[in-house]
Amino acid sequence: xxxxxxxxxxxxxxxxxxxxxxxxxxxxxxxxxxxxxxxxxxxxxxxxxxxxxxxxxxxxxxxxxxxxxxxxxxxxxxxx
Numbered sequence: 001x002x003x004x005x006x007x008x009x010x011x012x013x014x015x016x017x018x019x020x021x022x023x024x025x026x027x028x029x030x031x032x033x034x035x036x037x038x039x040x041x042x043x044x045x046x047x048x049x050x051x052x053x054x055x056x057x058x059x060x061x062x063x064x065x066x067x068x069x070x071x072x073x074x075x076x077x078x079x080x
């Protein structure tokens with residue numbers, strides 16, 4: 001099932017985050033809990049962990065892209 005992952009809210013005041021690096025490339029599979037990409041906010045850089053097993057189908061936010069909370073980041077094929 002295709003699912004679009006959104007920019008998470010990492011703190012109460014967070015309005016946007018910057019994607020600073022992808023850990024997986026299009027076509028690669030991943031397991032729940034594996035880091036997919038890194039997010040930088042005003043205060044910290046964090047890993048975004050996969051919410052399920054799947055395959056990365058499409059990257060919607062390139063490196064250094066600023067994405068508002070709830071904005072589209074990538075499309076995955078959920079396999080679990």
